[in-house]
Amino acid sequence: MFHIPTVICGGGILGLLTAKELSEKCSSDDFALFEKSSYLGEGNTSRNSGVLHSGIYYETGSLKHKLCLEGNRMWKELAEELNIPINHCGKFIVATSEDELELLNELKEKAKKNEVKIEAIQNEKIEELKEFIHFRDGFFIPSTAVLDISSAIKILEDYLFKKNISVIKNDEILSVEKKGNLFILNTSLSGPISCDRFINVTGTDAIKIRKMLAKNDLNHYFVKGNYVKLNRSYYNQHLIYPIPQKNLKGLGVHTSFAADGIIRFGPDTEDVVEVDFRVDHSIVDKMYPEIIKIFKNISLDDLSPDYAGVRPKIIHNGKLHSDFWIQNDGMYFECCGIESPGLTAAPAIAKTLTQNL
Numbered sequence: 001m002f003h004i005p006t007v008i009c010g011g012g013i014l015g016l017l018t019a020k021e022l023s024e025k026c027s028s029d030d031f032a033l034f035e036k037s038s039y040l041g042e043g044n045t046s047r048n049s050g051v052l053h054s055g056i057y058y059e060t061g062s063l064k065h066k067l068c069l070e071g072n073r074m075w076k077e078l079a080e081e082l083n084i085p086i087n088h089c090g091k092f093i094v095a096t097s098e099d100e101l102e103l104l105n106e107l108k109e110k111a112k113k114n115e116v117k118i119e120a121i122q123n124e125k126i127e128e129l130k131e132f133i134h135f136r137d138g139f140f141i142p143s144t145a146v147l148d149i150s151s152a153i154k155i156l157e158d159y160l161f162k163k164n165i166s167v168i169k170n171d172e173i174l175s176v177e178k179k180g181n182l183f184i185l186n187t188s189l190s191g192p193i194s195c196d197r198f199i200n201v202t203g204t205d206a207i208k209i210r211k212m213l214a215k216n217d218l219n220h221y222f223v224k225g226n227y228v229k230l231n232r233s234y235y236n237q238h239l240i241y242p243i244p245q246k247n248l249k250g251l252g253v254h255t256s257f258a259a260d261g262i263i264r265f266g267p268d269t270e271d272v273v274e275v276d277f278r279v280d281h282s283i284v285d286k287m288y289p290e291i292i293k294i295f296k297n298i299s300l301d302d303l304s305p306d307y308a309g310v311r312p313k314i315i316h317n318g319k320l321h322s323d324f325w326i327q328n329d330g331m332y333f334e335c336c337g338i339e340s341p342g343l344t345a346a347p348a349i350a351k352t353l354t355q356n357l
Contacts, residue, residue: 011035036172047309091239225267
């Protein structure tokens, strides 16, 4: 049986950043990363809007809040270090009706509590926005940005390759068993492997993996988010977000734009019982009322289905756990419920996971 001191399970953005952190502390022979798919970042990493959030939405002092702030800062450092493209566009949060003004003011107070810098919108910019949205009031967040996710994955993979780190793709960990001070892994490609430390950063599979270790206090609660694309040019200088839902099930349908230049609207929120990334063609009709509530001059014919992601929310002992779940006992390390702002927080989560290794 082959022995690897530390195994990282999961080749999404969090797994890649965890491997990068370990590469700066350990020999390349001390750890390996396993990914069940043929490509890194093929799951939720490549199925979100790519937005690097500011930290305004989350409960003050929560892991989501603190790690979002730190992760936003760290992504800018990573971008300089590794030449990862980031669009520092900032975003507007806007109220579209009188009814939303109180919620907008509450969000301004939340920004102060969460140490997020916001700016008033200048009159000339308001007039510009009114051409595209039903604008009543709003503010601007300069720290919000958009990460080029596909470039980030490729650059991090190349970084690990040059460091001679073992990144084993198309190799699923089928079972994990704790025997004494070792973990025994059964993999689909490499066969049985033992390790001293096991890091579970598998996203939507995180609960399934931990249950292999008889950890049964968590269950997944999946929320699917669909995106539709706009088949013509539109406002793309800054992101535009609505007032978020009270329960933070989602942030509301907003604009996003990636390196391909395509404007997208989404995500919506749809409770699902399993991970399914297929997008039904009916999604345009379903999302259209929410889109035109905020955005002007958009017709049904302008839109087409694009892609979907799945948020892995978690239930702890029968109750919804709204924060990230990040724990370790020195041997087993796990990250569960890494939904939004998981992409933003990923560098800070990886740093937290590996700080004592």
